[in-house]
Amino acid sequence: MLEDVRRAFPAGRVPQEPFSRTDWGTLGRLGLLGACLPDKYGGLGLGALDTARLYEALGEGCSDTGLVFAASAHLFACAVPISEFGSDDLKSRWLPGICSGEVIAGNAMTEADAGSDVSKLRLTATPVDGGHLLNGEKSFVSNGPAAGLFVTYATTDPEAGHLGQTAFVISADTAGVRAGEPFDKMGLRSTPAGTVTFTDCFVPARQVLGVPGMGATIFQHSMGWERACLFAGYVGMMARLVERTVEHARRRRQFGRRLADFQAVSHRIVDMAMRLETARLLLYRACWDMDQGRPARLAVALSKLAASEGAVANALDAVRIFGGGGFLADVGVEAELRNAVPSLLFSGTSEIQKELAAKELGL
Missing domain, CATH: 1.20.140.10 (Butyryl-CoA Dehydrogenase, subunit A, domain 3)
Structure with missing residues (x-):
């Protein structure tokens, strides 16, 4: 894999800001965007250690660390929760495109007042007939300005503590979803990151990951993969x-x-x-x-x-x-x-x- 990466991203090339869809497609062809996802959806079906070794090779062979980070956030913070907790319909709809690079995923968890403390999310999801209405804003959404899909977390029951958060899968073209302009950052400049605002955004019940109230568990599971393999x-x-x-x-x-x-x-x-x-x-x-x-x-x-x-x-x-x-x-x-x-x-x-x-x- 290391030599494949070096051929695809030769030393001395100037990173694009943000990354190009061509480079993203290359990651998909190399199998990196679906390394730990089931092969039935186009992934490689690898465990954590083998996945980490692939990403170690990517980080060594590709000097564009922003691109490496963008791919990691896409896979570990977004695809893994869908693969582990999504319905068969959600997995069939999104995972093939995630693996191939056709779809770019953004992790919408961080908020302006909820960085290290993610227990008090201001993004609310109000139950309505057939689903939830989301209102609020996420910040530092990695891949946000370029994403076609968001995995986000919202408070569905403010009195229930960590049992009051729910995870959702939302297409970027859903009514009420607006991605902001990319932040001007110190580093990782190839990774576009910005705000994502939800305004009376209706999300059908079928787009909940797991069950309502399971958001904190899902997030911590994805954090295990992210903190290790990323x-x-x-x-x-x-x-x-x-x-x-x-x-x-x-x-x-x-x-x-x-x-x-x-x-x-x-x-x-x-x-x-x-x-x-x-x-x-x-x-x-x-x-x-x-x-x-x-x-x-x-x-x-x-x-x-x-x-x-x-x-x-x-x-x-x-x-x-x-x-x-x-x-x-x-x-x-x-x-x-x-x-x-x-x-x-x-x-x-x-x-x-x-x-x-x-x-x-x-x-």
Whole structure:
């Protein structure tokens, strides 16, 4: 898969902002958009570990981390909930297009006042004859401006706490749905993200995932996949950056010596390699636990923490080793740092991962 990705997305190509439908179709042809989805719908039917290894190869072979993230959000935050909790009708209608790339999916969970705390959603779903009426706004919807399909979560019973949230599958062309313009972001610029507003949007009962009140359970299930497999792309990015930094340290000379001959540089690169291997092994352990049906909350939280913190630290080290070149846009190292920083925030911040890990440890 790594060589296939490198051929499809050769080094030095300039990422499009946002990604092109041509690139999206390429991901579909490579099987990446349906890696863990059933083969009857066009997916590869892989487990978590094999899926993560594919996305690690994508992150290593494709320098457009925004495209990698967009594909990950599409698959893990949207397609997985449909595959696991959707009716046969919903799966037959949407999963083939999701796998092929014909359909782009957007995850509409985050709100302006509900980032890390997703227990108080202001998007409401009022029961009416035959379904629900949705009213409210979602923010930071990854793929939102380009999506043809949204998986969203709304409050159906404000008195029921986490049992009062319901998950819905909604076509982007549904009356009352409006996607905003793409945000101007620090990084992941190939991934279009913006607001999605629902105004008296009628959603038939058949488009509920699971049953009403099951939204929190569905979301946490998708978060397990996202926190593990999505960050495989960042592990791949770390591997690519270590390789590139090693090559630079061997080639670049200062004071008549290779950079690699300076202990301060070589030890920094060793630290980069250690972070990479730590993140990779924790990722594989988390995905193995998921495939075995074992409790994986602790492993997933530690994996996400190691991958995101490691990606930022490695990118910053690479900037230092590249020196002035690391500050120049045409060299591309500064983009790695900009793309790494958001990993500390989405899918639960580093602080949230530590809270989850602490609870699993009985603290």
